[in-house]
Amino acid sequence: MDTLLCGGVYENSTTLMTGASGSGKTIAALHFIMEGAKRGEKSLLIEFEESPDQLYRNAKSFGWDLEKYVKNGLVKIVCHYPADLKAEQYLKVIQDMVLTNKIKRVVLDSISDFQRIYNERKFRAFVIDLNTFLRMSDVTSVLTNTTSQILEVTEIAETHLATTTDNIVILKYVELGGRMHRLISVLKQRGSKHEKDLMEFEVTTETGIEILGPFxxxxxxxxxxxxxxxxxxxxxxxxxxxxxxxxxxx
Ligand SMILES: Nc1ncnc2c1ncn2[C@@H]1O[C@H](COP(=O)(O)OP(=O)(O)O)[C@@H](O)[C@H]1O
Ligand SMILES: [Mg+2]
Structure with missing residues (x-):
């Protein structure tokens, strides 16, 4: 997971990770943060879909001691729902957290919650300002985006959300031979030729997100x-x- 998100050009870039509910976005995001914590890099996890206790339990089932990293300060969790604050105030909270704590990785799970609450103009400005700030602050970030199962990939690429991030990673279920498989694919990677293969992955308690190889x-x-x-x-x-x-x- 880390090779995918933090190897080479992914470092210090913003990635939009998009997929339907249950496609593995939160687990992939946790995996990314745990890899950072193991290397001593500080992370900020902005999470609305699960409470810290749920996250700790979820992480524990993969053998990740998230709570330990929160206690020793390597991981900060923010659970303020966007409705609690105006867009500019929210951005300020994120900026202060990143700068005060020398954060290297940021996860926002999910950006769709902001989209639901802020009007289109506010949301657009929020995403542009956030991405600009994260890039300038040498942060590697993952913004998750919840889509419906039927949304076409090309439609995602055309949204302004996609045009303001450096990379787009798609998580998807596919039905094949009477079984559901999980697919991960890089739709866009700014400034580089990227892996065009559609890769299969699994969620396992031993390894979290495990890339099995191309379909x-x-x-x-x-x-x-x-x-x-x-x-x-x-x-x-x-x-x-x-x-x-x-x-x-x-
Ligand atoms: N402990 C676990 N072991 C194996 N698979 C799990 C475990 N916990 C969750 N999953 C799988 O991960 C998926 C949920 O992933 P999640 O990251 O919460 O999705 P999303 O955030 O995209 O809605 C579920 O479909 C489930 O199959
Ligand atoms: Mg989730």
Whole structure:
């Protein structure tokens, strides 16, 4: 997860992580913060979807002692719902926290809560000012965005939210062969050629977010009607051939 979000050009950039409810955004964001804490980097987690106690429990099920990092000051959690403060006041709270605590990673889970509460003009200004501040302060940030399952990927890329962040990462469920799979893909990465493969990932209690590798021999993954381009029989024949070859029988 950290390689994905904090390796190379991702450092000191803003990433919009978008996906439907349950697609793994909060866990991915926690994973990103835990990796930072392990390296001694301070993080700010702005979280509306879960209370600190829920977050601690959630993190614990992945073996992450978030509470310890909150107690020793490596992680700060802010749970003020946007309705509590005006957009400018909220931005000031974030700026003060980042500067006073020398924060290196920020997660805002989710930006959709601001979108619901502020009018369009306020929201747009808030996102632009926030992204500008985070970039200038050498912070690596993840803003999560909750979408409906049916929203087309191209529609996300055209929203002003997407145009003001450096990178866009998409999390998605896909149904394939009668099973739900999890997909992660980089839709945009500013200033670099990026991994175009659609990767499969899992949420496991051992590792949190685990990238399994690219989906192979599948088409239409993003359109919602994914299908395999090779038949199971062909795959089995290939596996049998490899086994025979490895055993020296061919
Ligand atoms: N302890 C766990 N072990 C394995 N999978 C989990 C665990 N907790 C949550 N999940 C999986 O993670 C998903 C929820 O992820 P979450 O990050 O909360 O989604 P989002 O924030 O996008 O709504 C659920 O669909 C569930 O399958
Ligand atoms: Mg969530």
């Amino acid at each position: 192979r021999d599948v088409e239409n993954l993003m359109s919602g009607s994914a299908r395999r381009t090779r038949r199971i029989g062909e795959e089995k024949a290939e596996r049998d051939f490899i086994q025979e070859a490895v055993a020296g029988r061919i």
